[in-house]
Amino acid sequence: MTNSISHARDLADRLLLHVLEDPELLSSLLGRSGMEPSHLSAVVNxxxxxxxxxxxxxxxxxRVMSCADALGVSASEIGMAARLLARRD
Known part of the structure; x- marks a missing residue:
C-alpha cells in the first residue's frame, strides 16, 4: 500500500508541475479554487x-484525458491515484 501511495503522490507531483506550466490549467485552478496567485505557494507547499x-x-x-496524454499515463491511473489519496486518513 505504501508503494501505491508513494506512486500516487509522485503522479500528483507531476500533475502539479504540468498545471503550473500550463497557463490555461493554472487559470482554471485559480478560478475553481477562488485562490489568489499570491496564495498558490502556501497550497503548493x-x-x-x-x-x-x-x-x-x-x-x-x-482535463483528465489531456493531463494523462501530456504525462504519458492512463486516465485510469489518475483516477486511481485520486481515489487512493482521498481514502487516506
Missing amino acids: GPGVHEFILDFIAENDE
Whole structure:
C-alpha cells in the first residue's frame, strides 16, 4: 500500500508541475479554487497538495484525458491515484 501511495503522490507531483506550466490549467485552478496567485505557494507547499491537485484534475474528464496524454499515463491511473489519496486518513 505504501508503494501505491508513494506512486500516487509522485503522479500528483507531476500533475502539479504540468498545471503550473500550463497557463490555461493554472487559470482554471485559480478560478475553481477562488485562490489568489499570491496564495498558490502556501497550497503548493501545504500538506494537502496531492489531494488538492488530484481533485482538481479529476473533476473534469477532458482535463483528465489531456493531463494523462501530456504525462504519458492512463486516465485510469489518475483516477486511481485520486481515489487512493482521498481514502487516506
